[in-house]
Amino acid sequence: MSLSTGEFRRALAALGQVGEGAEGEFSLVWPPGRVILRVTPLEPLRAGALSLPRVQVTIGPQGLDADAESRFHAAFDRAFQRGGG
Numbered sequence: 001m002s003l004s005t006g007e008f009r010r011a012l013a014a015l016g017q018v019g020e021g022a023e024g025e026f027s028l029v030w031p032p033g034r035v036i037l038r039v040t041p042l043e044p045l046r047a048g049a050l051s052l053p054r055v056q057v058t059i060g061p062q063g064l065d066a067d068a069e070s071r072f073h074a075a076f077d078r079a080f081q082r083g084g085g
Contacts, residue, residue: 001080004053005039014079030072033063
Protein backbone atom coordinates (compact mmCIF):
# COMPACT_ATOMS: atom_id res chain seq x y z
CA MET A 1 0.00 0.00 0.00
CA SER A 2 1.27 3.47 -0.77
CA LEU A 3 0.92 5.19 2.59
CA SER A 4 2.85 5.60 5.83
CA THR A 5 2.22 3.60 9.00
CA GLY A 6 0.60 6.68 10.58
CA GLU A 7 -1.74 7.11 7.62
CA PHE A 8 -2.60 3.41 7.85
CA ARG A 9 -3.45 3.75 11.55
CA ARG A 10 -5.70 6.77 10.93
CA ALA A 11 -7.59 5.05 8.09
CA LEU A 12 -7.94 1.84 10.12
CA ALA A 13 -9.67 3.78 12.90
CA ALA A 14 -12.67 4.19 10.56
CA LEU A 15 -13.36 0.47 11.14
CA GLY A 16 -13.54 0.66 14.94
CA GLN A 17 -11.38 0.87 18.02
CA VAL A 18 -7.79 0.01 17.12
CA GLY A 19 -5.44 -1.64 19.59
CA GLU A 20 -1.69 -1.46 19.16
CA GLY A 21 0.70 -4.28 19.99
CA ALA A 22 4.33 -4.67 19.03
CA GLU A 23 5.72 -2.10 16.63
CA GLY A 24 3.68 -2.18 13.44
CA GLU A 25 1.01 -4.50 14.86
CA PHE A 26 -2.62 -3.44 15.19
CA SER A 27 -5.71 -5.30 16.36
CA LEU A 28 -9.33 -4.64 15.62
CA VAL A 29 -12.37 -6.32 17.18
CA TRP A 30 -14.54 -7.69 14.38
CA PRO A 31 -17.36 -9.88 15.70
CA PRO A 32 -17.32 -12.77 16.22
CA GLY A 33 -13.53 -12.47 16.56
CA ARG A 34 -10.79 -10.02 15.78
CA VAL A 35 -8.30 -9.13 13.09
CA ILE A 36 -4.55 -8.69 13.59
CA LEU A 37 -2.85 -6.45 11.04
CA ARG A 38 0.92 -6.26 10.70
CA VAL A 39 2.43 -3.29 8.88
CA THR A 40 5.99 -3.52 7.55
CA PRO A 41 7.54 -0.36 6.09
CA LEU A 42 9.06 -0.78 2.62
CA GLU A 43 11.44 1.41 0.66
CA PRO A 44 9.62 4.45 -0.74
CA LEU A 45 8.56 4.39 -4.37
CA ARG A 46 10.60 7.01 -6.19
CA ALA A 47 9.91 8.62 -9.56
CA GLY A 48 12.21 11.57 -10.11
CA ALA A 49 11.61 14.06 -7.29
CA LEU A 50 8.44 12.24 -6.19
CA SER A 51 8.72 9.87 -3.22
CA LEU A 52 5.74 7.83 -2.00
CA PRO A 53 5.82 5.92 1.30
CA ARG A 54 4.97 2.21 1.10
CA VAL A 55 4.02 -0.50 3.57
CA GLN A 56 3.27 -4.20 3.32
CA VAL A 57 0.12 -5.17 5.23
CA THR A 58 -0.54 -8.70 6.48
CA ILE A 59 -4.11 -9.40 7.59
CA GLY A 60 -4.69 -12.19 10.11
CA PRO A 61 -8.33 -12.88 10.90
CA GLN A 62 -8.89 -14.77 14.16
CA GLY A 63 -12.15 -16.49 14.97
CA LEU A 64 -14.05 -15.13 11.96
CA ASP A 65 -16.43 -17.20 9.87
CA ALA A 66 -16.43 -16.75 6.08
CA ASP A 67 -19.22 -14.15 6.19
CA ALA A 68 -17.49 -12.02 8.84
CA GLU A 69 -14.19 -12.22 6.98
CA SER A 70 -15.91 -11.13 3.76
CA ARG A 71 -17.56 -8.19 5.55
CA PHE A 72 -14.19 -7.18 7.03
CA HIS A 73 -12.44 -7.20 3.64
CA ALA A 74 -15.24 -5.12 2.09
CA ALA A 75 -15.07 -2.58 4.94
CA PHE A 76 -11.24 -2.53 4.77
CA ASP A 77 -11.35 -1.85 1.03
CA ARG A 78 -13.82 1.04 1.56
CA ALA A 79 -11.72 2.54 4.40
CA PHE A 80 -8.59 2.58 2.24
CA GLN A 81 -10.20 3.57 -1.06
CA ARG A 82 -8.63 6.65 -2.59
CA GLY A 83 -9.27 8.70 -5.63
CA GLY A 84 -12.23 8.37 -7.87
CA GLY A 85 -13.30 7.14 -11.20
